[in-house]
C-alpha cells in the first residue's frame with residue numbers, strides 16, 4: 001500500500017483511518033438493526049432482510065484516487081473517497097427503501113451530504129440502488145470526527161443483479177461483450193418487473209389480512 005502520511009490535524013495514519021471508519025460503520029449498522037427491531041415491535045414487520053458492511057481495501061482506495069487523478073495520501077482519501085466505509089441494506093420491497101432512507105434522514109446527528117437515486121433514475125447499465133453519503137460523529141477520547149459512510153439501499157432482486165453485474169464487470173475489466181451488456185439490461189427490466197409485482201402482491205395480502213382482522217374485531221364487538 002503506498003499511502004503517504006499527511007500531517008494535517010485530521011485523521012493522519014492508516015491505523016486511525018481504519019479505527020474511525022470502523023467505528024462509524026458499527027454505529028450505522030447498530031442503528032439500522034435497532035430500527036428493524038423497533039419496526040418489528042410496532043408493525044410486526046421487518047423492512048430489512050440483511051445488512052452487509054465493509055471497509056474498502058487500501059488497494060481499491062488507491063485505485064479510486066488514481067482514477068480521479070489524486071495522489072495517494074491519507075488527506076486525499078478522507079477528502080475524496082466517499083465509500084471507505086460502506087454499508088449495504090437489503091430490503092424486501094422498493095417502498096422499504098424510501099422508508100429506511102427517511103428514517104436515516106431523521107436521525108439528528110446524521111448529516112446527509114449526497115443522495116443518488118438510481119431507482120428513479122437507473123444507470124444505463126441497468127443498475128438500480130439508492131445511495132446516500134452521510135456523516136456521523138465518532139467520539140474519540142480527545143475530539144469528535146465527523147465520518148463519511150456510504151449507505152446503499154436496494155431490494156434483494158436489485159442486489160442479486162448488482163452482484164452478478166459487478167463480477168462480470170471485473171471479469172471483462174469493464175469491457176464486457178455487447179450481447180452480455182444488453183442481456184444484463186434485459187435482466188434489469190425483469191428485476192424492476194419482479195419488484196413491482198412482489199410489492200403489489202404484498203399490498204394485496206396486507207389488505208386481506210387487515211380486512212380479516214377488522215372482521216374479527218367487528219365479531220368480537222357483537223359478542224360484547
Ligand code: 0O2
Pocket residue numbers: 060064080081082083116123125127131161162163165166
Ligand atoms: P466497488 O468495487 O463496488 O467499491 P463516488 O463513490 O461517489 O466517488 P461514483 O462511482 O460516482 O463515485 O459513485 P456511485 O455511482 O454512487 O457508485 C458507488 C458504488 O455503487 C460503486 O462503488 C459500486 O459499488 C456501486 N455501483 C455504481 N454503479 C454500479 C453499476 O453499474 N453496477 C454495479 N454492480 N455497481 C455499481 P465503486 O467504488 O465504483 O466500486
